Amino acid sequence: MTTQDDTILLFRNTMRITDGHLDRFRDAITQAVDFTHEHGSQLMVQTFVDTEHMLAHSFQLYQDSDAVRAHWKLADPYIQEVMRHCAVVRFEVFGEPDADVADGVRAALGDQTSITFSPRVAGFLRLSAAPPA
Known part of the structure; x- marks a missing residue:
């Protein structure tokens, strides 16, 4: 039996920020996340920046593959703007x-990026901070 949790996809994207582009990268990411929050198909998006190593880590949670496809169609202009200021080093x-x-992931990232796929074994998604009683 397939459950809702079986279809969940979590993407972690590690990007190297181009030297001298930190502020422009942050602006582009902020605009992309704001747009996605309003219109996107993701359940969650979080982006973190390690300024010491000039790396950014983006986490995106999707309900299923259809939600990923919807994101790709909708957000391409924002993705392109972010990519002007970084390069994906690991996905x-x-x-x-x-x-x-x-x-689609493999085609978009090509041979220059480390890509891994890890099947889900077990887990859950809790949308409130308190554990069940």
Whole structure:
């Protein structure tokens, strides 16, 4: 039996920020996240910046592969603007996307990026801070 949790996908994107582009990168990420918050299909987006190493880490949680495809169609201009200020160095997919999304990730990132796919074993999603009583 497939449950809702079985289709969840978590992406972790590690980007090297181009020297001299930190402020422009932050602006582009902020605009992209703001747009995604209003219109996107993600359940969660969080981006963190390690200024010492000029790396950014973006986490995106999707309900399923259809939500990933919807994001790609909607957010391309914002993704392009972010990519003007960084390069993806590692992309991790947690969960099992369908073949179309897996191929799309590989095609978009090419051979220059480390890409890994890790199937889900177990887990849960809690939307409140307090554990159940």
